[in-house]
Amino acid sequence: MSNRLVVIGLDCVTPQLLYGDWLEEMPHIRRLMSGGYSGNLISTIPPITVPAWMSMMTSHDPGMLGCYGFRNRKSYEYEDLYITNSNHIEAKTVWNHLSRHRLRSILLGVPLTYPPKPLNGILVSSFLAPGKDVDFTYPPEYKATLEEVVGGDYIIDVKNFRTTHKERLRDQIYAMTERRFKAYRHMLTTEDWDFAMMVEMGPDRIHHGFWRYGDSEHRLYEQGNPYQDVIHDYYLYLDQEIGRTLETLPDDVSVIVVSDHGAKGMKGGICINEFLIKNDFLKLKSYPKEPTRLRPHMIDWPKTKVWGEGGYYARMFMNVEDREPQGTIPSREYDSFRRDLKQMIQSIPDSHGEPIGTKVFLPEEVYRKCKNIPPDLIVYLGDLDWRSAGTVGHRKIHIFENDTGPDDANHAQEGIFIWHNHPKLGTGGDNKVSIYDVAPSILDFYSIPIPDEMVGTPLHHA
Amino acid sequence: MNDKVTIKIPRRLYAKIQQLITDSGFNSATDFIVYVLRDVLSEKPDDSSSEFSAEELKALKQKLRNLGYLD
Numbered sequence: 001m002s003n004r005l006v007v008i009g010l011d012c013v014t015p016q017l018l019y020g021d022w023l024e025e026m027p028h029i030r031r032l033m034s035g036g037y038s039g040n041l042i043s044t045i046p047p048i049t050v051p052a053w054m055s056m057m058t059s060h061d062p063g064m065l066g067c068y069g070f071r072n073r074k075s076y077e078y079e080d081l082y083i084t085n086s087n088h089i090e091a092k093t094v095w096n097h098l099s100r101h102r103l104r105s106i107l108l109g110v111p112l113t114y115p116p117k118p119l120n121g122i123l124v125s126s127f128l129a130p131g132k133d134v135d136f137t138y139p140p141e142y143k144a145t146l147e148e149v150v151g152g153d154y155i156i157d158v159k160n161f162r163t164t165h166k167e168r169l170r171d172q173i174y175a176m177t178e179r180r181f182k183a184y185r186h187m188l189t190t191e192d193w194d195f196a197m198m199v200e201m202g203p204d205r206i207h208h209g210f211w212r213y214g215d216s217e218h219r220l221y222e223q224g225n226p227y228q229d230v231i232h233d234y235y236l237y238l239d240q241e242i243g244r245t246l247e248t249l250p251d252d253v254s255v256i257v258v259s260d261h262g263a264k265g266m267k268g269g270i271c272i273n274e275f276l277i278k279n280d281f282l283k284l285k286s287y288p289k290e291p292t293r294l295r296p297h298m299i300d301w302p303k304t305k306v307w308g309e310g311g312y313y314a315r316m317f318m319n320v321e322d323r324e325p326q327g328t329i330p331s332r333e334y335d336s337f338r339r340d341l342k343q344m345i346q347s348i349p350d351s352h353g354e355p356i357g358t359k360v361f362l363p364e365e366v367y368r369k370c371k372n373i374p375p376d377l378i379v380y381l382g383d384l385d386w387r388s389a390g391t392v393g394h395r396k397i398h399i400f401e402n403d404t405g406p407d408d409a410n411h412a413q414e415g416i417f418i419w420h421n422h423p424k425l426g427t428g429g430d431n432k433v434s435i436y437d438v439a440p441s442i443l444d445f446y447s448i449p450i451p452d453e454m455v456g457t458p459l460h461h462a
Numbered sequence: 463m464n465d466k467v468t469i470k471i472p473r474r475l476y477a478k479i480q481q482l483i484t485d486s487g488f489n490s491a492t493d494f495i496v497y498v499l500r501d502v503l504s505e506k507p508d509d510s511s512s513e514f515s516a517e518e519l520k521a522l523k524q525k526l527r528n529l530g531y532l533d
Contacts, residue, residue, distance in 0.1 A: 048531070049531075050531075069531075070526050070531045070532060071526075071532060083514065083519065083522055083523070083526070085514070092501070096501065099487075099497065099501075100501065102486070104486070104487050105487070117497070117500070118488060118489070118493035118494070118496055118497040119487060119488075119497065120486050120487040120488060121487035122487060127525075127529075128522065130514060130518035130521055130522055131518075131521065134518075138489070138493075139489040139493075157525075157529075159525075159528065160528035160529075161528070161529065161530075162528055162530065205529075208529075208530055293533060309532075309533070310532075310533030311530070311531055311532060311533060312530065312531070387530075388533075389533065390533040391533060407530050
């Protein structure tokens with residue numbers, strides 16, 4: 001069997017769709033599964049693109065990476081946040097280890113690889129590059145090759161999926177995916193490589209943009225709508241692109257198809273800061289007349305104990321004495337306050353007063369260590385059935401239109417994992433694969449010793 | 463601002479590196495040296511090299527908002 005491995009990363013591809021009824025119509029995925037080891041991938045807490053792919057490729061949890069999301073606190077000042085990039089990641093990736101062992105990698109679109117760093121191979125970074133006018137490839141000249149290969153316009157990412165121009169969005173996602181796979185096939189067939197990995201963002205964008213149209217359980221679903229089959233057709237299209245890519249490879253190449261997290265319908269938004277205001281934990285200098293993004297200057301800090309951030313999950317930050325500039329929670333009460341707050345958040349009901357099963361995590365209980373500044377609490381509202389809306393001015397806690405534009409899907413904890421042609425793993429479905437076991441399994445595939453600092457262990461045949 | 467410095471290394475070592483990187487993925491001896499040093503030092507970059515410019519940051523924040531990651 002070949003000692004080369006190809007990874008096809010599909011951001012957000014979700015098990016209930018890939019392994020459900022549509023599988024019948026996806027011959028290439030079916031073939032990979034029947035000759036391989038497959039199941040669900042258990043993602044990071046939180047299951048978000050950043051840090052998930054980087055956790056997968058380093059076998060470090062978000063706390064060990066010191067990367068808790070796209071934005072992280074630089075200090076305990078109220079406004080001191082930075083957007084994470086590859087320079088903030090100290091942990092070694094799979095391709096760092098491979099480079100050290102003189103193995104060559106080609107990487108296309110793996111999140112959190114911008115700015116690109118030298119490696120033994122080629123790297124095209126991902127959607128966190130500010131644009132195409134910067135050097136987003138290594139070597140920098142590869143940018144021109146990329147443009148040439150795809151016929152002039154390599155699309156790093158769609159500009160905005162929160163749009164009502166649905167046809168345009170769908171066309172843009174297809175164009176992006178088509179060009180990414182085309183570029184990948186070019187790299188696979190023209191370069192020398194031992195390890196190859198691409199990540200396509202299209203599935204994530206299409207889920208967020210079109211979920212309501214295909215999910216009959218979604219409260220905004222309308223039977224017979226023109227976009228009913230958009231996600232279905234796109235999954236079939238992905239299968240074709242995977243098939244075309246596999247055709248360019250010898251049969252004995254090892255192949256992983258993997259996503260970083262799954263997706264599920266979004267029931268609505270919970271205005272986490274409205275909840276805090278209602279419970280006197282958060283005080284604004286003046287309450288806005290219309291929904292407004294919460295900014296630090298709007299907050300009456302000496303009267304505030306907690307504030308929250310929005311997104312697919314919520315992050316809670318506590319205003320602690322001798323820690324934040326105008327802290328109000330005495331340090332000795334930090335822990336008890338935090339546990340009480342956890343209970344309160346867990347008991348937020350839906351708009352009818354029914355329980356929703358919110359999960360609240362303490363960073364030090366879910367991460368091996370907490371580098372940099374973690375949030376005080378990590379919250380899955382309704383176990384991610386609800387998103388966190390950070391805006392204020394709604395005068396209510398539950399909202400049913402997204403505060404930042406149409407978006408009908410949330411992230412789910414489990415993604416997909418298929419490993420075809422693994423010399424030892426054999427075949428079989430329904431496995432549960434920890435995201436942390438992927439990097440050590442890849443090193444093990446190349447017979448490279450697993451570094452002690454990796455959290456996971458190589459997958460083995462049960 | 464030029465954020466790079468020049469460092470002198472023995473010519474023989476340089477020649478050896480050039481030989482080593484032939485047919486490897488490294489673009490130049492400099493890239494290889496930077497890679498090895500980062501690998502050895504587990505580089506913790508200083509703030510200036512980690513930060514986006516103000517303009518880039520504004521564009522990125524907007525992008526992340528559009529993509530639902532920030533609000």
